[in-house]
Amino acid sequence: MVINGWQDVQDEVLRRLQARIWKPGELLPNEADLAAEFGCARTTVNRALQVIADEGLLERRRRGGTRVLVHPTRRATFNISLIRREIEQQGYAYGYRLLSQRHERPPAALRERMQLQPGIRIPHLKALHSADGEAFVLEDRWINVSVVPEAAHIDFRQQSANQWLVENIPFCGGNLALSATHATNVEADLLAVDTGTALFTAERHTRNSAQVTITNVRLLYAPGYQMQLEL
Amino acid sequence: MVINGWQDVQDEVLRRLQARIWKPGELLPNEADLAAEFGCARTTVNRALQVIADEGLLERRRRGGTRVLVHPTRRATFNISLIRREIEQQGYAYGYRLLSQRHERPPAALRERMQLQPGIRIPHLKALHSADGEAFVLEDRWINVSVVPEAAHIDFRQQSANQWLVENIPFCGGNLALSATHATNVEADLLAVDTGTALFTAERHTRNSAQVTITNVRLLYAPGYQMQLEL
DNA sequence: TATGTAATTATGTCCATACATATTTACACT
DNA sequence: AGTGTAAATATGTATGGACATAATTACATA
Numbered sequence: 233m234v235i236n237g238w239q240d241v242q243d244e245v246l247r248r249l250q251a252r253i254w255k256p257g258e259l260l261p262n263e264a265d266l267a268a269e270f271g272c273a274r275t276t277v278n279r280a281l282q283v284i285a286d287e288g289l290l291e292r293r294r295r296g297g298t299r300v301l302v303h304p305t306r307r308a309t310f311n312i313s314l315i316r317r318e319i320e321q322q323g324y325a326y327g328y329r330l331l332s333q334r335h336e337r338p339p340a341a342l343r344e345r346m347q348l349q350p351g352i353r354i355p356h357l358k359a360l361h362s363a364d365g366e367a368f369v370l371e372d373r374w375i376n377v378s379v380v381p382e383a384a385h386i387d388f389r390q391q392s393a394n395q396w397l398v399e400n401i402p403f404c405g406g407n408l409a410l411s412a413t414h415a416t417n418v419e420a421d422l423l424a425v426d427t428g429t430a431l432f433t434a435e436r437h438t439r440n441s442a443q444v445t446i447t448n449v450r451l452l453y454a455p456g457y458q459m460q461l462e463l
Numbered sequence: 464m465v466i467n468g469w470q471d472v473q474d475e476v477l478r479r480l481q482a483r484i485w486k487p488g489e490l491l492p493n494e495a496d497l498a499a500e501f502g503c504a505r506t507t508v509n510r511a512l513q514v515i516a517d518e519g520l521l522e523r524r525r526r527g528g529t530r531v532l533v534h535p536t537r538r539a540t541f542n543i544s545l546i547r548r549e550i551e552q553q554g555y556a557y558g559y560r561l562l563s564q565r566h567e568r569p570p571a572a573l574r575e576r577m578q579l580q581p582g583i584r585i586p587h588l589k590a591l592h593s594a595d596g597e598a599f600v601l602e603d604r605w606i607n608v609s610v611v612p613e614a615a616h617i618d619f620r621q622q623s624a625n626q627w628l629v630e631n632i633p634f635c636g637g638n639l640a641l642s643a644t645h646a647t648n649v650e651a652d653l654l655a656v657d658t659g660t661a662l663f664t665a666e667r668h669t670r671n672s673a674q675v676t677i678t679n680v681r682l683l684y685a686p687g688y689q690m691q692l693e694l
Numbered sequence: 695t696a697t698g699t700a701a702t703t704a705t706g707t708c709c710a711t712a713c714a715t716a717t718t719t720a721c722a723c724t
Numbered sequence: 725a726g727t728g729t730a731a732a733t734a735t736g737t738a739t740g741g742a743c744a745t746a747a748t749t750a751c752a753t754a
Contacts, residue, residue, distance in 0.1 A: 237737065256630075262704055273739045278705075288542075294705045294746040303545065303629070308639050310539045310692065311519075317534065398534065399487075408539050408692040412643035412663040412684075430661030432643040453643075461639040463543065468707065493734055504709045509735075525735045526717040 235270040241280035244270070249289060249300060260290070260298040308463040312408075315361045315369060315394055315451075324363035330389045331358040331422070338374050345437065345445040346376040355383055357393050360422055367423045370452040379446050397438075397447060404446065406438040410459070413452070423454050432457050466501040472511035475501070480520060480531060491521070491529040539692040543639075546592045546600060546625055546682075555594035561620045562589040562653070569605050576668065576676040577607040586614055588624050591653055598654045601683040610677050628669075628678060635677070637669040641690070644683070654685050663688050 235241055248254050260266070263281065267274040285292045288307055291299045319326045335353035338346065348354065355375040361368050373393050375383045386396060413433045420427040432453040438446045466472055479485050491497070494512065498505040516523045519536050523529045550557045566584040569577065579585065586606045592599050604624050606614045617627060644664045651658040663684040669677045 264704085274705095275707090275740085276738065278707090279737090282706090292705065295703055295748055296746085297704060303548065306543045308541045308543055310541070312537045312539055312694065314534065406694050408694060410641055410663065410690040410692070411688065412661040412686075414661050428659070430643040430645050432641065455643075457642065459641040461541065461641070463637050463639060495734085505735095506710090506737090507708065509737090510707090513736090523735065524717075525715060526719095526733055528734060 233270075235272050235276075238276045238279040238283075241266075241270055241272065241277055242283060245280060245284060246289075254300050256300050256302040256304075258300050260300070262297060306463050308461040310408075310459065310461045314398060315371075316392070319361065319363045319368060322363070325365070327362035327365060328392050329360045329362070330392075331360060333357050333388055335384075342374060342445070342448055345448070346374075346378070347444050348376070348378060357388055359388070359392060361392070361394075367454050369454065369457070370419060370422055371449060372452075373447060373449040375447045376445055379440060379444055393447075394449075401438075401446060404438060404440050406436060409435045411435075415452070419452055423452065425455055429455055431455070432459065434459075464501075466503050466507075469507045469510040469514075472497075472501055472503065472508055473514060476511060476515060477520075485531050487531050487533040487535075489531050491531070493528060537694050539694040541690065541692045545629060546602075547623070550592065550594045550599060553594070556596070558593035558596060559623050560591045560593070561623075562591060564588050564619055566615075573605060573676070573679055576679075577605075577609070578675050579607070579609060588619055590619070590623060592623070592625075598685050600685065600688070601650060601653055602680060603683075604678060604680040606678045607676055610671060610675055624678075625680075632669075632677060635669060635671050637667060640666045642666075646683070650683055654683065656686055660686055662686070663690065665690075 233244065235244065245260075254260055260281075261269070263274045263277045266277045270277065281290060281292065281298055284290050285298070289301060289304045291301050293299075313321075316326045316328070334356050336356040337343075337351065337353055338348070338356070343350065343352070346354070354377045357371070357373045357375070359371045359373075361371065371392075371394065375393065375397075377384045380397075380401060382400070383393075383396075388396065411433050412430050415423065415425055415427055415429045415431050417427050419431070420429060423429075423431070425431075434451045434453070436449050436451070438448075440446050464475065466475065476491075485491055491512075492500070494505045494508045497508045501508065512521060512523065512529055515521050516529070519538050520532060521529050522532050544552075547557045547559070565587050567587040568574075568582065568584055569579070569587070574581065574583070577585075585608045588602070588604045588606070590602045590604075592602065602623075602625065606624065606628075608615045611628075611632060613631070614624075614627075619627065642664050643661050646654065646656055646658055646660045646662050648658050650662070651660060654660075654662070656662075665682045665684070667680050667682070669679075671677050
């Protein structure tokens with residue numbers, strides 16, 4: 233067992249966790265002891281353990297030591313890319329059509345998350361993204377014009393809001409809710425499917441650092457779509 | 464601008480990215496220069512930049528320097544927990560019922576991913592998880608008995624396969640495919656919904672380190688279920 | 695017994711330095 | 725022009741030492 237870098241330490245620790253040498257709920261030896269055993273510096277052990285803890289397998293607390301988690305809550309990650317890229321990466325021709333662009337009153341719940349005055353009208357867009365001419369995803373988006381004033385005057389016929397926002401709004405947090413919904417008459421028509429068809433649906437809130445919702449988008453994917461996550 | 468730890472460096476770099484002081488596609492100053500500017504050690508800058516690069520905002524290459532990514536592909540993370548915990552965390556009473564447990568021939572595609580001989584029979588389970596007595600999710604699982612021989616003789620009436628596997632099989636990689644499907648007659652009956660109802664569906668492959676599929680599970684969630692991801 | 699304080703301990707992180715490694719650039723040679 | 729080799733350069737990472745910080749434990753005091 234020759235340890236060269238922190239990756240080797242990581243591998244060895246993972247091996248011991250797999251082999252149940254350190255069992256769920258148990259405490260690991262402290263970093264100094266492990267460093268002595270592995271013949272490396274404590275910082276090297278520290279790095280390895282921190283990474284493993286980030287992965288969600290260990291719990292580390294000052295003075296409390298490092299403990300093997302009983303329920304290793306695995307984390308799946310999904311890479312969010314532009315719809316355009318997603319389509320083009322699969323080798324299809326990307327198509328985009330703006331269906332409507334109006335200033336409207338947002339639903340109360342959304343208005344609240346955007347911290348807007350009652351009665352205010354904000355940009356509300358509907359658009360269709362297609363792959364090789366086939367409807368791919370229907371986009372229904374609201375944009376908080378008080379956070380992104382420029383958006384009020386942009387013509388989204390040429391450039392999709394999706395792309396414009398990614399390129400012009402600095403990254404920030406948010407959340408994504410996935411579900412299955414039935415296509416309404418209108419939606420079914422636009423996606424060229426039967427009314428009531430099961431549609432994979434993603435609703436995304438994007439917030440700025442002050443936790444104000446910048447944009448809210450609901451994406452209805454055409455049947456057959458699968459979202460792939462790695463874990 | 465006083466820099467104290469690597470988090471401060473991270474914050475300052477993020478600020479500059481937000482403020483477009485370093486624009487997409489551009490090269491950042493090298494670590495040594497930044498360290499000099501911030502009045503800290505290069506290792507501190509290194510740590511901050513590595514974290515940001517991990518987040519997917521920067522691209523770092525040896526000798527090539529650190530570049531601002533043009534399409535910052537944001538990453539959404541989903542914490543996978545036991546179904547039992549997911550239900551109990553929402554304050555419901557967890558219920559579990561094994562519907563069937565048989566040894567059957569897996570579909571060809573699955574047999575291949577499990578690297579099994581043709582004709583072999585492996586455990587195939589169906590079970591229903593419920594929340595406060597209401598059907599919550601329908602589980603349909605295959606277990607690769609050549610990787611997990613113990614599984615052949617376990618009685619999954621008491622302990623769900625979900626829980627048994629988590630507790631007995633060391634963590635590993637895999638993937639998760641999310642989609643929307645229509646409930647078949649049988650599924651609709653078990654979930655107490657109408658045939659054809661849109662169901663949020665998760666299909667998960669769990670692999671060991673040798674990339675052999677250990678278990679494959681298809682989860683059909685009752686209507687109304689939403690999967691929440693943070694980004 | 696209850697409570698406040700100090701000692702202890704394990705992790706968190708900084709620093710300066712050194713060397714490793716990947717990549718590009720420069721340059722000499724053909 | 726093409727090719728191979730050496731120099732330069734930015735990141736990757738190990739090290740030992742130091743101090744910070746959180747949390748537990750032990751102990752003294754009321």
